[in-house]
Amino acid sequence: MTVSFMKKTIVLGLLAALPACSGGATSTDTQADPSGGFRGTLPPSVADSDKLALQDTKIDYTLALRSAALKLTGNYPTLAEIKQLQSASDQTAVYSQLIDSYINRPTFNQQILQFWRNTFQMGGTLPVQTPTGVVNVNLEFAPTYAAYLIAKGENFSKLVTADTGTCQTYNPATDTFTATPCSNPAAVGILTDQGVQAQFYSAMAFRRVRWFQEALLCSRFPAETTGAKVQYAGGVYNSPWDLKSTSGAINDPKALVDFQDTSSLICANCHSTMNHQAPLFANFGPTGMYVASAIQVKTPVAGNPDSKLVDWIPAGEPLSYRFGQPTPTVKEFGAAMAADPAFKACMATRIWNWAMSRGDVVVDQAILTPDFSAQLTQQVDAKNWNLKEFIRAVYKSAYFIRY
Ligand code: HEC
Incomplete structure (x- = not known):
């Protein structure tokens, strides 16, 4: 439910x-x-x-403080804090001060880093076997950059647009972030991060675009369902893309993968979007390193050949974030995502679900009503994409303090 x-x-x-x-x-x-x-x-x-x-409507600052302390500091409120709150003549004010105090502590930065590790399914290192030995890929940069943007109160949409400073390290002992050089050139937020590219390496770069869709836009593919409905044996096609804009047997009987198949399920409902996106991320190899000269992913057919652009889309099709939104480079793809209301709603929903102990918006389908989602994104707008201030507002909201 x-x-x-x-x-x-x-x-x-x-x-x-x-x-x-x-x-x-x-x-x-x-x-x-x-x-x-x-x-x-x-x-x-x-x-x-x-x-x-939330049928409970009684305000209980003590319970709210307990929940907030656990999430924002990783620990229970101290006895002194509980007593201070209980004996306060103005509980609202004292609760508010305590939330501010929690958010100002180094433990907040550690908690928020943990939140992004959890959200991104990343952290530590990933050993990748290569012909020349094992490469240990750092999987900390993406969650650390997300935590950095919040800790510093920066515009969080930089997550998918920033061209510098995206490879941060964090030292919990000193609570300091330090920018280090990224291994991949031409950074576009975390989209070009070596760790992201390595963690989600797969045939035809599909797992990468799936991760962008699910982690950053909070829904599974199909991502575009606004096309005219066309009935086929395998189901209804409703992507706005022409079925023939994705590679397959109708255009080319020798196509390696038939994304135009409509006999048992409609591949192109998902793959019309995915195939116009994935080639943008095809030049990152198994260790996540960018190779300008050649596509690094494989097409999963006999012989496992290196993918060619025509495996995804016919010649002349535009690489695109969405139908009608061509994005010839990752930089434009990142800008399109940053401008997508779904990205803002997704980040707001993920923070809301964390605060309210709800499940995952994708895995558990812990979604918000459109009305409420719009209320939250308006708050993100009002705070100019400063998610630290948004978090503060969530923990002080009328919803959070009610039981
Ligand atoms: C509901 C959406 C959806 C539909 C429908 C769909 N796919 Fe996919 N497909 C995906 C996603 C998402 C992935 C990436 C899965 C992953 O690696 O996590 C994927 C991955 C793939 C891959 C790469 C598999 C690999 O080995 O990594 C191929 C090939 C593929 N799809 C072909 C097809 C074909 C052909 C059809 C139709 C018969 C189809 N898909 C239908 C969403 C879809």
């Missing part, structure tokens, strides 16, 4: 959940909450979380 945070939909969720509860609770319901009630109708993973059942 999708837990939503709009008051309207909370009520709807409550109503929807009631029959299971009042119309004869099952044993699972009873196990989840012997006292019954709405929480008892939720699966344990939801009911046991501290911030999910």
